[in-house]
Amino acid sequence: MVSIKQFQVTFDCAEPERLARFWCEVLGYVVPPPPEGFASWDEFDRSLPPEDQGSRFACVDPSGVGPRLFFQRVPEGKVVKNRVHLCVRVGTGLVGEERLAALEAECARLVPLGAVRQRLLYDGHDSCIVMQDIEGNEFCID
Numbered sequence: 001m002v003s004i005k006q007f008q009v010t011f012d013c014a015e016p017e018r019l020a021r022f023w024c025e026v027l028g029y030v031v032p033p034p035p036e037g038f039a040s041w042d043e044f045d046r047s048l049p050p051e052d053q054g055s056r057f058a059c060v061d062p063s064g065v066g067p068r069l070f071f072q073r074v075p076e077g078k079v080v081k082n083r084v085h086l087c088v089r090v091g092t093g094l095v096g097e098e099r100l101a102a103l104e105a106e107c108a109r110l111v112p113l114g115a116v117r118q119r120l121l122y123d124g125h126d127s128c129i130v131m132q133d134i135e136g137n138e139f140c141i142d
Contacts, residue, residue: 008068009086012078013135016057016071017041022134023069025113026088029059078136087140091127103129106141 013019024030031041038044045053055073060066090106091099100122107117107129114134121128128142 006067008070010070010072011135011137012074013071013137014073014077015135016055016073019133019135020057020059020069020071022113022115024059026110026115026133027059027061027066027069029066029069030062032058032060082138085138085140087128087142090141095126100127103127103141107131110141 011019020031034041034044038047041057048055056071058068058070060068088106091102094102103120107115110131111117116132118130118132118138121130128140130138130140132138
């Protein structure tokens with residue numbers, strides 16, 4: 001049996017480029033170079049039929065380790081809780097108050113980018129902060 005080593009996480013969204021750039025800031029990802037023959041993504045986008053312009057965008061881990069994130073415009077808005085979400089791992093190896101402080105610091109960095117804090121889950125030892133991105137998609141800082 002073959003083991004898959006690479007995968008992409010796809011977000012359905014209203015504004016692909018805006019959401020992609022938000023996640024670039026959250027994760028330290030970058031926008032990949034435009035397709036060959038195009039000086040910029042704007043130039044590439046203008047080459048598409050009008051109905052496809054602005055319909056997709058992506059970002060990648062500059063180290064090549066993390067998955068590619070792909071954002072595609074869909075006509076419907078988000079109406080229910082995500083069944084799958086990303087966990088931004090900032091507290092790995094930390095426990096108690098030290099972990100909580102790392103999570104709170106990351107939350108404080110993300111809120112000015114447009115993230116919304118939902119709630120803290122804390123049992124005295126383990127913790128995570130449930131948040132929403134700029135289009136309401138849930139994610140955790142853990």
